[in-house]
Amino acid sequence: MATTDVGSRDSRRELAREVLIHGPIGRGELGRRLGLSPASLTRLSRPLIDHGILVEADELMDGAVGRPIKPLDVRVDAQRILGVKITGEHVFGVVTDLRATVAGAATAHLAGHAPDDVLDGIQSLIDELDADDVTTIGVSIGGKVTSSRVVSRAPFLKWHDVDLGFLIEKRFGRPATVENDVVALTAAEHWFGHARGVDNFSVITIGAGVGYGLVMHGRQVITSDTGLGLGGHFPLDATGPLCSDGHRGCSSAMLSIGSMCASAGVGLGRPIEYEELLALARVDNPVARQVVDTSARSLGRLIAATANLAMVEVVVLSGEGIGLLDVAEDSVRRAVEADRDPDALPVQIRPTDSEFTAWARGAASVAIQSEFGVIPV
Secondary structure, X not given: OHHHXXXXXXXXHHHHHHHHHHOOEOHXXXXXXXXXXXXXXXXXXXXXXXXXXXXXXXOEEEOOXXXXXXXXXXXXXXXXXXXXXXXOOEEEEEEEOOOOOXXXXXXXXXXXXXXXXXXXHHHHHHHHHOOOOOOEEEEEEOOEEEOOOEEEEEOOOOEXXXXXXXXXXXXXXXXXXXXXXXXXXXXXXXXXXXXXXXXXXXXXXXXXXXXXXXEEOOEEOOOOOOOOOHHHHOEOOOOOOEOOOOOEOXXXXXXXXXXXXXXXXXXXXXXXXXXXXXXXXXXXXXXXXXXXXXXXXXXXXXHHHHHHHHOOOEEEEEOOOXXXXXXXXXXXXXXXXXXXXXXXXXXXXXXXXXXXXXXHHHHHHHHHHHHHOOOOO
């Protein structure tokens, strides 16, 4: 009996997950996806409807059979979620519904790097967003995270083995999910974003560093090295500059904002910010144009490498540095094609929002995933 109950709970969670990602969805399609008979689908969905997790959407005509159907959908306004992205200087927050649709966003400055400073920053976000009613908190951070709670390593905060999930739950009295920022962003793009419904894709982020995420067969690939930033050290240009770890021409050296600005600054003879670098490249300043085109070719090579090695056809680009694509998209695409087999399918490059709210939305998404992993019915 206990085994049957566990199996039913697991099946209900999988059903709720499918509806969350793909809904509103007809029962016939849902049954085909999950391999369930109409009777089993009715039995599993009824408790979810009774608990207000699922609802029957407006009646539609089924073109295949010519009769009205009532698709199932998630009651997206049943909960409000707080998503928080932590950087070295700020915390960025969003309040979302159960499909990670952003209802409000805010930013708070960090007074310092101690855990209490971060908790104070989260409190500021809650106050500004009038978010005392959120049911759960998701947090993303650049670094290695274990058990969706413990920040094992976050170099920019100088943290080691900080149980941030426990500290948040103790301070705010609600469940918390903590995850690496690229993992969280990849989850958001998979469930709710530019790769929704895509079973195999990669994510490349460029900004302060370079991140890489991968989804295969509908599941994100997570290993013991996730969060170490290994995608930032993929070799791209044997003649390129050195990164901080001494790797010549790796993805961080070629694509991070700091490295690009440093290279341009040498040529211009003065410091330069990223937005100015892109603006100068647009008007064909020779120094800026060379730096941007060199980085664009490197981005194209990295996109091609992920497509070739992981055999994916969709690559999602994100991060505060993806303005590079707007200025030099032709260079990026030529480099992709140069490194691909001529008979291979074209790579779909899907750029996303470059604002930090995208990272905070990723944090909300992993909190939503956690909530749907513990459906109590």
